[in-house]
Amino acid sequence: MQLIWLRSDLRVTDNTALCAATAVGPSVAVYLLSPQQWLEHDDAPCKVDFWLRNLHELKQALGELNIPLLIRHAPRWEDAPNVLLDICLRLNINAVYLNEEYGIHETRRDAAVTEALKAQGIDVHRYLDQLLFKPGSVLTKTGTYFQVFSQFRKACHERMYRSLPSLVSTPMAQAPLSIASDEIPTHIEGFAPPTGHLRALWPAGEAEARRRLDTFTDVQIDYYQSERDFPAKPGTSQLSAYLAAGVISPRQCLHAALQSNQGEFDSGKVGAVTWINELLWREFYKHILVGYPRVSRHRAFRAETEALAWRDAPDELAAWQQARTGLPIIDAAMRQLLETGWMHNRLRMVVAMFLTKNLLIDWREGERFFMRHLIDGDLAANNGGWQWSSSTGTDSAPYFRIFNPLSQSEKFDTEGVFIKHWLPELAGLNKKEVHNPASLGGLFGVADYPSPIVDLHTSRARALAAFKSLRPRQSAGGDYE
Structure with missing residues (x-):
């Protein structure tokens, strides 16, 4: 059996690790609640609430695929290796599948998990999913990470000319397993629930994320370049929260923008080109995080x-x-x-x-x-x-x-x-x-x-x-x- 460790990828559509695991055989998913770590990382109460609400939606979507969703407590990320190892031993897991996350603490956590599991003969498979391009694969001619966005964007465009990042398929339903999904908590101690008004502004789930993406690319993207700077206008996609939690992927966003622009990413409709550039800004800062880890340590880049x-x-x-x-x-x-x-x-x-x-x-x-x-x-x-x-x-x-x-x-x-x-x-x-x-x-x-x-x-x-x-x-x- 395979274990899918979900983190900032709370969706079933275009989920690389989920697709890879289910292609091998019967799979079960797990999400770790880490409130002490979230507090240390200054995660907002409304953000934690958004994760929980999306987990409720994801549990239902996974249920339609007969994939149980387990919820486990790992208060700090250093607890993750033992918690995941316990699941693997109890369920006779052959391999763990996960999508890469970036940052110093995330990298250390995943390395510790990989070491602990491999010591017990359990394979760990890690995938590019949160980004369009793997950090370290878009470099200057001297082999260093870009420090100037315009140069990084040009290199990304060259990569996209050669090969666009492709979407992965949504798994078919697997045979039911005799494993029950866990209940999703409605709140986490230490994170005050947000107002009903705030929650209503950010409905959870892939369907809502896709609705926002479709509405934006069908109606608003043509005006994005001219209206995005005016805060009283509905000029932006309102997708940032869904991207941060992985309820929708940057690949889905890229493909939707390309579809609205006859497949062009650097010509055609200026609104679509500008929005794709914003996706690349998001990409650029993730690559900076990996290439120059001091910015993860509260240090100035300069x-x-x-x-x-x-x-x-x-x-x-x-x-x-x-x-x-x-x-x-x-x-x-x-x-x-x-x-x-x-x-x-x-x-x-x-x-x-x-x-x-x-x-x-x-x-x-x-x-x-x-x-x-x-x-x-x-x-x-x-x-x-x-x-x-x-x-x-x-x-x-x-x-x-x-x-x-x-x-x-x-x-x-x-x-x-x-x-x-x-x-x-x-x-x-x-x-x-x-x-x-x-x-x-x-x-x-x-x-x-x-x-x-x-x-x-x-x-x-x-x-x-x-x-x-x-x-x-x-x-x-x-x-x-």
């Missing part, structure tokens, strides 16, 4: 930025976290995160630059806070985005490129629709006033809204000075968007 004199400003950090900075686009974005477990990508960059540049607070504070609240929390993407915004990462924004929250707000939420939705206390302001209530002084209608906690121009100059001390040969420029 080593010289470790010397930055970040400010210890707990009151300002708390104001940012609690959506009371006095800058409407920042506070609206943070309320969106707190209430929905998600934030629009343009706004993720805006609030990150505000924290790391205008407040000059360490990017790691923001990275941790995001992980503790994001339903789509993913180490590689979250770390990559924060280091890009803070100018400490690979292919990051130059240090003198600092988004101005006011001009970003005026450009991407011109009518103030997004701001007024999340900050109803500003609903009475017109479309010009709503971006900067402080300019009105103490007029009626903004009494309940705080004054800005920082002067944008003074704080920008402070950030430039801090970064210039690390890079004396770079021009300070005037890039304040």
Whole structure:
């Protein structure tokens, strides 16, 4: 009998390890609950709840294939070898099948499991599934991992010209086994259940993920390039949580985008090409995680930025976290995160630059806070985005490129629709006033809204000075968007 160890691949469609195991013979699946590890990794309560809800859906889908789903407790990942070995010995398992995960702790866990099982004569088969290309297979001419996205994208395009990553088949139902599936817990101690409103925003299951993908590629993808930066518009796919949990695969997303664009990935519809590039950004950050493991250790990719004199400003950090900075686009974005477990990508960059540049607070504070609240929390993407915004990462924004929250707000939420939705206390302001209530002084209608906690121009100059001390040969420029 074969054992399928499910992790961030909570689906039956296009699941490489599942397909491989069932092709060999009768199979059973297992999922490990590791709450202590999740806490150490700052996984958000809404994300853990999303996993559990998807496990409920997956149990039903596996049941239709007569594949039992076992649930076991391995509080920390170091417990995984003994827990899995116990299952293997009890069920006379011949081999364990799993899809690769990336990160230092994940790699150590899987190596320990492989060693423990092989010592007992149990084979371990590992598969590429979470990515389009295996880390280490897309390299520079000198054999190193890419550090610049445009070069990485070009290499990926060359790979796709030669051979597109293909989908794997969904298994046929196997003969029933005399093994019962386990109950899925509805909550995990230490992770407070989210609101019903948040849950309703993120229905679980492959059918919902596929519905979102089909709706996006049928209707919205043509407008993706032109509308993705406007947070009040439905311009994005809303698939990030499903990708992070593996409820849908990047291969499924790629093939759906190609189908909408006559098979083209670098020409044709600009919306489809742009969205495929976003899939490759996700890929790029995963490869960075493997090629430069220091980013898994809370270290800056650009080593010289470790010397930055970040400010210890707990009151300002708390104001940012609690959506009371006095800058409407920042506070609206943070309320969106707190209430929905998600934030629009343009706004993720805006609030990150505000924290790391205008407040000059360490990017790691923001990275941790995001992980503790994001339903789509993913180490590689979250770390990559924060280091890009803070100018400490690979292919990051130059240090003198600092988004101005006011001009970003005026450009991407011109009518103030997004701001007024999340900050109803500003609903009475017109479309010009709503971006900067402080300019009105103490007029009626903004009494309940705080004054800005920082002067944008003074704080920008402070950030430039801090970064210039690390890079004396770079021009300070005037890039304040």
